[in-house]
Amino acid sequence: MSTPKADGLRFPAEWHPHRATWLSWPHNTNSWPGKIESIYKPYCEFIREVAKGEEVCINLANATMEKQARNYLTEVGADLSKIKFYQHPTNDAWCRDHGPAFVIGEGKKAIVNWGYNAWGEKYPPYDLDNKIPELVGGALSLPVYQPGIVMEGGSVDFNDEGIILTTTACLLNPNRNPQLNQAQIESYLKDYYGAKEIWWIGDGIVGDDTDGHVDDITRFVSNDTVVTVVEPNEADENHAPLAENLELLKGFQLADGTPLKVVELPMPAPVVYEGQRLPASYANFYIANECVVMPTYRDKKHDGEALEILQSCFTDRVVIGIDSTDIVWGLGSFHCLSQQEPKH
Template identity: 50%
Template sequence: MPEFTDPLTPRELGFSFPAEWFPHRATWLTFPHNDSSWQGDRLARMRPQYLAFIKAISQGENVGIIANDENLKKEISKELDKTGVDLSRIEFIVKPTNDAWCRDHGPAFLINKKTSEKMIVNWGHNAWGGKYPPYDDDNRTPEAVAEYLDIPVVNPGIIMEGGAVEFNGAGSLLTSKSCLLNPNRNPHLNQSQIEEKLSHFYGIEQVLWVEGGIVGDDTDGHIDDTTRFINEDTVIACVENDRNDENYGILQTNLEMLKKMRLVNGKQLNIVEIPMPKAVVIDDFRTPGSYANFLICNAGVIVPVFNNPNDQTAIDILEKAFPDRKIIPLAATEIIWGQGSFHCLSQQEPLI
C-alpha cells in the first residue's frame, strides 16, 4: 500500500470527495457476523434483507465485501449464489471486523479528475464516541481496502464518520452540530478547526451545519438520516408532520437552517421535503427509521421501506426527485433494528 507522504493536503493537490451520484466502480460493505447490532435471532432474520441489498447494488456495479474470515467468505458466496447474484460482481477482502456499518468505518475515496488518481482518507473510528467497543478491527478497514486496491492512504488524525457528512460535489459539505461538535469525537478541536480538517481532507470549500438528528439514532445525529444532497443545489429534507412526535421540533429547526443556507455559488438550496415514516417501533424500541437513508448507486436509488403507511408517499416523492434514476424500494424492517439502514451499511468507490 503506497503511503501518502506529500506535504500538501489532498485539497491542495486537487483531490476531493465526489458526490454519491458520481459513477461507482464498486460499493463496499462489511458483512455482519456477530450480534453486536442484531441480537439473538435478529442477525439471521435480517440477512435476507441484507442479501437483497447486495443483489440490488450488483445490478450496476461491483460489490466489495469485507468478510471476517474464510469460512464466512464461503458462506456468503453460497448464499449470494442461491439469491441469484452474479458472483463475478463480488470482490472479497478477508480481515477481522467488529460491526457492519461500513459508511462510518470504511474507506472514504477521493479522486483527482485532472490526473485520474484515487486515494483513501483513513479517518479515525471510535464507534460513535466509544459507545460500542471493541472497534479496533473496523478502524483498520480503510488501510486494508487501500492495500487491496493499491492506492495511497492519507491519515488526518481525527475521528470522522461517513454518515455524518453529505456532499454536493461542488464544494459544499453538510453536517450536524450534534454529531461533529460532540466532545466524544474530537474534544481537542473547536468548530473552525474541524471545518479546516474537513476542507483539507475532503477537498471542499464550505461546511454547512444543521442542528441535530432523529430519535433512536445512536450516532448523535448523523446527517444521512435527515438531509441528503441529490444534486448540486437540491436536498431531500426529512420533516415530521405530527407536532406531538419527538422528531417534530428538531426537524423543523433543521429545515429553518436549511432555508437560510447559501451554497458556494451564492444559490439558496432547493429543498424537497419528505415525511418521516410513522414511528417504526420494534419490541418497544423506537428505531431511527428514515427514508433519507437511501443509497444512490449505478443501478438506481435503494430506499429503505418499513411496511409503513408513509412508504408509498416517500417513494412517489423520490421518483419525482430522481427523474433519471430508478427507485428501488427494499424492505428494511429487520435491518433497522440495528439502528441503521442501507446508507449506513455501505460506502461507494468512485469510478475513475
C-alpha cells in the same frame, strides 16, 4: 504531510460514477440481538440490486464467512461474478463509518483513513474496524492519508460543487474530537475532503445512537437540491428538531446566490422493537450507478409517498424500496452499511 485538497483531490458526490461499492459482512450478533438471521435476505437483496450496475466488494473475516455470504447471495439471485470478497476482518457491519473515504482528481485516487471510535466509544471493541481503510488501500495499491482525527462517513453528505452538509449534534460532540473547535473541524473537512464550504444543521432523529448523523435526516440529491425528513405530528419528538433543520436549510445559498432547493420527505410511522424506538428514516437511501435503494418499513402510506418523492428527484435511476424493518434494529440502514468507491 500533504492533504487531498493540496494534491488536487476531492470526495465526489454519491451520484458520481462508481467503480464499486464497499460493504462489511454483518456478523456481530450484539448489533442485532436475537434477529441477525432475519437481516441477511434484505441485505443481500440490496447487494443484488447494486451489483447490477457496479462491482460490490465485501470485507469479511475468513473462508467460512465467505461461504455463508455466497449462499445467502445465491438465494436472492445476486450475480456473484460482480461480487468480490476480501479477507479483512471487522468488528461490525457499518462500512459507511469505518470504511475508506475515497478521494479522486486528475486521474488519481487515494483513501482518507479517518479515525473511528464506534460513535464516541459506545461499542468497543472497534480495533478491526479501524484498520479497514488501510487494508483496502493495500489491496487496491492506493495511497492513504492520515488526518489523525475521528470522522464518520454518515456524519457528512456532499454535493459535487464543494459543499459538505453536517450536524452540530455529531461533529461538535465532545466524544469525538474534544480538542477541536468548530473552525478547526471545518479546516479538516476542507483539507481532507477537498471541500469549499460547510453547512451545519442541528439534531438528528430519535433512536439514532450516532449522535445525529446527517444521512438519517438530510441528503443531497443534486448540486442544488436536498431532501430532508419532516414530521408533521407535533406530539412526535422528532417534530421540533426536524422543523428546526428545515428552517436552517431554507436559509442556505449556493455559490451563485440562489437558494438551496429543499424537498420534504415524510418520516415513517414509528418503528418500535422491544420497547425501543428505532432510527427508521427514508433518508438513509444509497445512490448506486443504476439505482437508488431506499429503506422501507412496512408503512403502506409513507413507504409509497417517499418512493414517489425520491423517484421524482432521480430521473436517471430507478428508485427501489427494500424492507429495512429488521435491519434498522441494528440502528442503521442501507446507507450506513455501504461506502462508494468512485471512478477516477
